[in-house]
């Protein structure tokens with residue numbers, strides 16, 4: 738049975754990192770976009786990353802950062818995976834990832850008129866652009882670039898993309914079971930849905946969210962992948 742991987746994003750405190758790890762998160766995200774209320778400096782992220790045990794992936798989030806900026810941040814905060822959340826082209830993502838010597842996720846911010854074929858083309862271009870491309874994260878298009886707690890129409894996600902994709906955007910304790918059962922993504926990503934306030938995570942909500950994802954994994958139709 739496929740176990741949906743889980744990323745908890747926008748962490749700023751040791752206690753929240755510890756709770757996410759203890760509750761079984763597979764990855765934790767640190768936002769290097771200064772306009773975000775969840776922004777952490779590279780030095781602060783390094784402190785938080787130092788608390789991680791093996792096999793929990795630290796993800797660094799960037800919005801329209803240059804290759805030199807990404808490299809400089811990763812030199813201080815040793816994230817294992819990059820996530821490009823801005824208006825970066827496929828080539829710019831590839832260049833920044835090469836500068837930092839890290840794999841990356843390219844984010845497709847889904848609009849109301851987005852189509853399944855666009856998602857497939859976007860992923861194909863990312864993978865064609867670099868061997869460092871680890872795939873796409875599907876989020877809802879918002880002016881703030883991310884972290885808005887808004888869902889998009891999951892029905893547009895092509896069935897042959899879902900098993901490689903990270904589903905994000907407005908996931909919560911209330912909708913995670915249904916999202917996993919409907920989409921069967923490789924992984925899910927959440928920020929707002931497990932917060933007491935922006936950047937302040939709620940361990941109880943993290944526990945409930947992970948349980949809801951596991952309930953989705955247990956629903957009929959989750960074949961061995």
Ligand SMILES: O=C(O)c1ccccc1NCC(=O)[C@H](O)[C@H](O)COP(=O)(O)O
Pocket residue numbers: 746747766768770773774775798800822876881882883884885886887905906907908926927928929930
């Ligand atoms: O979290 C932010 O504040 C943020 C700001 C700017 C760009 C990306 C940001 N977060 C990226 C993430 O991966 C979030 O987890 C994702 O957008 C989902 O957020 P939410 O809908 O709040 O669960």
